[in-house]
Every structure is written in C-alpha cells, then in structure tokens.
Amino acid sequence: MGHRYLWTPLRLGPVTVRNRIVFSAHLTNYARDGRPTEQHAAYYAARAAGGSGLIITEEHSTHPTDWPYEKLIHGFHREVIPGYRRITDAVHRHRTPIFAQINHNGGQASSMYSRRAVWAPSPVADPLFREVPKAVDQAEIDEIVAGYGLVAEHCAEGGFDGIELQCSHSSIVRGFLSPATNRRTDGYGGSLEHRARLLIEIVDAVRRVIGNRLALGVRICGDELIDGGTTIDDAVRIAEMVEATGQVDYINTSIGVATATLFMIEASMHVPPGYAMFIPSALRKAVDLPVVGVGRFKDPLQAERALAEGHCDLVGVVRGQIADADFAAKARAGATEDIRLCLSCNQECVGRMGLNRWLGCIENPRTGRESQGTGLPRRVRTAKDVMVVGAGPAGLQAAIAAARNGHRVTVYEREDQAGGQVRLAATVPNRAELGDLVRNQLTECRRLGVRLELGVGVWPGLVEEKRPDAVVVATGAEPARPWWAPPEAEQVLDVRHVLDGSASGGGPAAGDTVVVIDEIGFHHATSVAELLADRGCQVEVATNGMVVGQDLGITLDMEGWWARAEAKGIVQSTDLVPMGLDGRSLHLLHHPTGHMQDRTPDWVVLAVPASPVEWLFHELQERGLVVERIGDCVAPRRAHAAVIDGERVGATL
Numbered sequence: 001m002g003h004r005y006l007w008t009p010l011r012l013g014p015v016t017v018r019n020r021i022v023f024s025a026h027l028t029n030y031a032r033d034g035r036p037t038e039q040h041a042a043y044y045a046a047r048a049a050g051g052s053g054l055i056i057t058e059e060h061s062t063h064p065t066d067w068p069y070e071k072l073i074h075g076f077h078r079e080v081i082p083g084y085r086r087i088t089d090a091v092h093r094h095r096t097p098i099f100a101q102i103n104h105n106g107g108q109a110s111s112m113y114s115r116r117a118v119w120a121p122s123p124v125a126d127p128l129f130r131e132v133p134k135a136v137d138q139a140e141i142d143e144i145v146a147g148y149g150l151v152a153e154h155c156a157e158g159g160f161d162g163i164e165l166q167c168s169h170s171s172i173v174r175g176f177l178s179p180a181t182n183r184r185t186d187g188y189g190g191s192l193e194h195r196a197r198l199l200i201e202i203v204d205a206v207r208r209v210i211g212n213r214l215a216l217g218v219r220i221c222g223d224e225l226i227d228g229g230t231t232i233d234d235a236v237r238i239a240e241m242v243e244a245t246g247q248v249d250y251i252n253t254s255i256g257v258a259t260a261t262l263f264m265i266e267a268s269m270h271v272p273p274g275y276a277m278f279i280p281s282a283l284r285k286a287v288d289l290p291v292v293g294v295g296r297f298k299d300p301l302q303a304e305r306a307l308a309e310g311h312c313d314l315v316g317v318v319r320g321q322i323a324d325a326d327f328a329a330k331a332r333a334g335a336t337e338d339i340r341l342c343l344s345c346n347q348e349c350v351g352r353m354g355l356n357r358w359l360g361c362i363e364n365p366r367t368g369r370e371s372q373g374t375g376l377p378r379r380v381r382t383a384k385d386v387m388v389v390g391a392g393p394a395g396l397q398a399a400i401a402a403a404r405n406g407h408r409v410t411v412y413e414r415e416d417q418a419g420g421q422v423r424l425a426a427t428v429p430n431r432a433e434l435g436d437l438v439r440n441q442l443t444e445c446r447r448l449g450v451r452l453e454l455g456v457g458v459w460p461g462l463v464e465e466k467r468p469d470a471v472v473v474a475t476g477a478e479p480a481r482p483w484w485a486p487p488e489a490e491q492v493l494d495v496r497h498v499l500d501g502s503a504s505g506g507g508p509a510a511g512d513t514v515v516v517i518d519e520i521g522f523h524h525a526t527s528v529a530e531l532l533a534d535r536g537c538q539v540e541v542a543t544n545g546m547v548v549g550q551d552l553g554i555t556l557d558m559e560g561w562w563a564r565a566e567a568k569g570i571v572q573s574t575d576l577v578p579m580g581l582d583g584r585s586l587h588l589l590h591h592p593t594g595h596m597q598d599r600t601p602d603w604v605v606l607a608v609p610a611s612p613v614e615w616l617f618h619e620l621q622e623r624g625l626v627v628e629r630i631g632d633c634v635a636p637r638r639a640h641a642a643v644i645d646g647e648r649v650g651a652t653l
C-alpha cells in the first residue's frame with residue numbers, strides 16, 4: 001500500500017523526521033522521586049525501534065510549585081540529566097529524534113505533594129483539584145519564565161533534539177490564555193495579546209537557551225470545551241502569534257482541559273476516530289508552520305488520509321503506539337493487518353494513570369515492562385504439544401505466548417466463535433472496537449500457526465486421548481444467581497442472556513419495564529441498559545454504589561454515559577441493595593436511610609459477579625495431568641487480567 005504522505009520526511013527546524021508518525025506526549029508514571037528511569041528509556045526506545053518518526057516525552061515540571069502528580073519528572077533538578085541521557089541515547093540508537101515536553105501545570109494542581117501554594121494567573125479554583133491558587137506577581141512570572149529556560153537547558157544537556165511547550169490542556173500558559181481562568185487587569189490579562197504574553201516570553205526565553213541547535217514546538221488547545229474558555233478562533237490567533245515570533249518550528253494540537261474535559265482529550269471508543277481533526281485543519285490554513293493532528297488515529301490508512309487531505313502535517317498516534325510499539329514499522333512493511341489496534345478502552349493506560357499506577361495496556365502485556373528482559377521470543381529446545389481450552393482473551397494470549405516460544409498449540413473452544421465474553425461485550429451500542437482485542441489476538445495466532453478448533457467442548461477423556469504435553473484451562477466464568485433471586489424467577493436474566501439472545505422468548509421487548517442491577521460498576525450494566533433502551537424498553541439501573549457504573553470514571557466514559565442515559569430516558573438509582581424478589585416485587589433497601597423501596601418490573605437483568613468454571617481444571621488435576629489455569633476460571637476479573645495471566649503462563653510452558 002502506498003502511504004505516500006506518511007513516509008515523506010519533514011524538517012522541524014534543525015531536526016528531520018523520517019516519517020509523519022509522532023509518539024506525542026503522555027504521562028507514564030514511570031518516574032521515581034522526580035527522576036526519569038530505566039523504564040522510560042526502554043519504553044521510548046521500543047517505539048523508536050518500532051519505526052515512530054518522532055518521540056515526545058511526557059511533561060517535565062519546570063518549577064517546584066508544580067507537582068500535581070506524584071510521579072512527575074522534576075526537570076528543574078540538575079539530577080535529571082543522567083536520566084535524560086539514558087533516554088536520548090536509547091532512542092537515538094534507532095536514529096529517531098526525541099523531544100522533551102516541558103510544562104508548569106499552574107492552577108491545575110494541588111499543594112499535596114509540593115506543600116507550596118499552587119500558582120496561577122488568578123485565584124480561580126480548578127474544578128478537579130478544588131484549591132484556590134496564588135495569583136502570581138511579576139517576580140513570580142519572571143521565575144516561571146526562568147524555570148522554563150532552566151529546564152530547557154537541562155534537556156539540551158541531556159541530549160534532547162527539541163523542546164515542546166505544553167500550553168494546551170493542563171498548563172499555567174493555558175491558564176493565562178483562557179478568559180475562564182485569567183481575570184487579571186495588568187499587562188498579562190484582558191485582550192488575547194495580553195493573555196498570550198507569558199507564552200511569548202517563555203518561547204523567547206527557551207529559544208535563547210537552546211539557540212538553533214534544538215527544535216521548538218508549542219502545543220495549543222483547539223477548544224477548551226468549557227464555559228467562557230478559548231475556542232478554535234482563539235487557537236487560530238494564538239497559532240498566528242506563535243508563528244509571528246519566528247522562533248517556533250512546529251505546532252502540536254490538543255482539545256479540552258485536562259481537569260474539566262479530559263474525556264475529550266483521551267477520548268474513548270464512544271467518540272469517533274479523528275474527532276479533533278478540525279483543530280489542525282483550521283490552524284494549518286492560518287499558519288505555515290507544520291501542524292500535528294492528534295486524537296484517535298487508529299490505523300495508518302486513516303493517518304495517511306488526514307495528511308493527504310491536508311488536515312495536518314504530522315499525526316500523533318499515542319495510544320496506538322502504546323498498544324503496538326511496532327505500529328509504524330508494520331505499516332511501513334505493508335503489514336497493516338498485523339497491527340495490534342488500540343481499542344480506545346482507556347482501561348490500562350488512562351485508567352492506571354488516574355489510579356497513580358504505571359502505564360500499561362489491556363492487550364499488550366509488554367507495555368510498562370519494556371525494561372524487564374529483551375522481549376525477544378524465548379525459543380525452546382523441545383517443542384511441546386500444548387492444548388488450550390477456551391478461546392477467550394486468556395486462552396488466546398496463552399496460545400500466542402506459547403507458540404511464540406516454539407510450541408505447537410491447539411486452542412479448543414466450545415462455542416463456534418472465539419472471543420468469550422469480549423465478543424459479547426462488543427455487540428452493544430458503540431463498543432464494537434472492544435472486539436478488536438480478539439481480532440488482534442486471532443491475527444497473531446494465525447501468524448504463529450496456532451490451530452483453532454471451534455465448536456469443540458473439552459472433557460477429560462478428550463485430553464487423555466490427545467495426550468498433550470501441557471494443558472492450559474481457560475474456561476472462563478458463568479453467570480451466577482445472587483442469594484435474593486430464586487432460580488425459578490424466570491424474569492431474572494444475566495446480562496449475558498440478553499446479549500447472546502438466549503433469554504426465554506428473546507428477553508425484554510419494546511414497552512417492557514426492566515431493572516438492571518449494577519454490582520460490578522463497569523460497562524456491563526450501562527451497556528445492557530443502553531441496548532434495552534434502544535429496543536424500546538423502559539430501563540432503570542439500580543446500584544448499591546454511590547454512582548451507576550462507578551469505574552466508568554477512570555476510563556473517561558462517565559460523561560458520555562450520562563449524556564446518553566439522559567437522552568434515552570434511562571433512570572439511574574443509587575445506594576440500593578436488592579433484598580428479595582416476591583413474585584414480580586423486587587425489594588430494594590436504600591442503605592443510607594434504611595428505607596425499603598419496591599419495584600415491579602417485567603424483567604430484572606443482573607450485572608453481578610460471575611462464578612469461575614473450574615470443574616475441568618480440577619478433574620484434570622485429579623487424573624494427574626500437567627495442567628495450568630488462567631483468566632476468569634481462576635477468578636473472574638476484567639480482560640487485562642486474563643491477558644496477563646495468559647501471557648505469564650503461556651510464556652513459561
């Protein structure tokens with residue numbers, strides 16, 4: 001395939017990038033005590049080795065007043081320089097340029113770690129951190145500018161090829177640029193020219209430090225998506241001002257404010273691919289500087305089209321390269337099919353950031369562990385015949401890992417399709433991309449010569465007949481009835497019965513009333529509620545928690561769910577514990593008050609913890625066979641745990 005634009009080199013000031021694919025900045029939480037680590041070096045090097053045209057590191061803080069996240073790199077300490085060197089050397093080995101993103105988060109922070117007041121243009125509390133910042137005076141503004149200069153100096157000494165100023169979604173510069181957070185009446189407030197003064201001073205200071213040896217870029221927010229915030233028209237004017245300095249080599253783009261509208265910066269699969277394209281498109285019409293477009297670039301074809309249609313000069317592929325470090329190399333080799341497509345599920349990248357854990361990926365067990373070992377396949381001396389029972393994410397990953405090591409692997413699946421619960425979960429509105437997890441695994445299985453036997457249930461006799469050298473049981477989990485729902489109550493269904501159509505009479509129909517019980521707090525309840533509302537049912541979701549779909553918050557799906565639930569007339573009821581079912585009466589305890597509430601729905605749909613399917617594992621063990629078990633049949637968890645289990649066991653057979 002051509003990809004004429006993707007592989008055309010481009011100059012960004014003193015730096016030439018070999019292709020247009022950028023690994024744009026993103027927090028990783030790999031830092032320790034404010035210093036970059038070996039893991040940073042290995043992580044970025046893997047993407048450089050994988051063909052990325054340009055790496056931009058996560059942000060480095062420019063001042064001690066800026067410490068919003070525990071594991072932020074403190075660029076203002078000279079001690080970071082050896083760590084910088086380790087990163088840049090590792091990336092340069094693959095002849096790939098690497099820029100450092102530098103930033104002061106301003107009022108989008110708290111004093112929790114720094115124990116100093118946060119600094120901002122005006123004393124306007126951030127909606128997430130809810131802390132009133134100190135409005136900076138002239139001396140403090142000068143200190144901020146000097147801080148950027150100092151960190152740029154450290155970056156230059158550390159071997160970086162360029163600097164990017166994050167002025168987009170979480171920055172004191174954004175704070176100054178935005179009328180929503182800048183209430184100043186001095187020369188830094190009021191008109192856009194005044195609000196942009198800090199930006200221009202920083203550009204000037206950084207350029208003075210780096211001279212013409214390093215490239216300089218500015219990341220701009222195309223629309224803050226908040227009341228009174230900047231919009232695309234402001235972004236265009238800011239880009240023009242940046243270009244007019246004559247000191248900047250490229251413009252990167254973003255959308256939203258990290259502490260108010262993060263769900264649009266790192267949009268999940270509910271937001272269409274390329275959703276932020278209007279931003280580079282508008283900027284590119286106004287300036288001659290190269291412009292980076294970012295936001296759900298899923299595959300090389302889509303990236304190529306954005307370039308060909310003139311929306312941008314470079315494409316930021318962040319989660320796409322978190323999921324597959326070899327995204328660019330595979331595209332270049334024409335092996336687009338082999339790319340492990342990002343699902344935009346946000347479960348293990350964005351989700352783990354929010355929980356202060358290191359960055360990982362639901363479908364790439366190597367992400368976050370690049371510094372542990374070479375990652376090269378470990379060929380075995382004696383190839384074994386491996387039987388994997390179950391073709392869900394755990395079984396398929398075990399098959400991949402075992403086959404990668406040289407074993408002969410056959411996967412048996414009772415159903416006539418692979419994918420287990422993921423396949424079902426991908427059938428609900430707007431969540432089809434989750435199915436790419438299975439598509440990706442099946443592609444890898446095919447490439448590695450794994451045999452797939454679909455529609456074949458496994459029992460101990462079959463295992464004894466086949467006599468494999470190793471058996472991996474990945475039989476998953478099955479719906480469980482909670483104590484309060486008697487087995488004879490036919491109106492009680494599990495989410496799975498609704499999704500696979502096995503509910504008696506086809507399950508809830510248009511006009512039926514349904515109560516969905518959410519005890520998992522993730523997509524299970526909300527997805528089935530949407531599906532049934534679309535079918536014309538009147539749906540209420542009741543949870544024992546304080547919010548329906550509690551964990552949708554960490555994957556940035558909460559805002560979208562609320563909007564869709566409201567549009568579809570789905571009722572959300574919280575703090576309710578099911579206590580029993582008499583005939584059609586569902587008794588719910590409102591636990592904060594101790595009052596009982598009753599509902600009489602036509603159907604009750606359960607999104608509740610499942611039971612592991614363990615019998616095969618135990619029977620094989622009793623017969624003295626060498627057997628391992630993985631995934632939900634050990635303990636029902638989310639898909640990433642299944643993949644990790646599969647990789648761990650498959651790789652060590």
Ligand SMILES: Cc1cc2nc3c(=O)[nH]c(=O)nc-3n(C[C@H](O)[C@H](O)[C@H](O)COP(=O)(O)O)c2cc1C
Nearest residue numbers: 024025026027059294295296316317318319349350
């Ligand atoms: C886990 C994570 C952390 C991020 N942290 C930053 C950051 O520190 N600075 C920044 O400018 N953008 C950050 N971003 C935003 C990305 O640069 C990018 O705009 C966003 O992920 C959309 O691109 P994608 O759809 O290719 O992932 C982050 C994104 C992710 C997924």
Ligand code: SF4
Nearest residue numbers: 342343345346349362
């Ligand atoms: S965890 Fe999900 S969204 Fe994040 S990189 Fe992996 S596949 Fe993409």
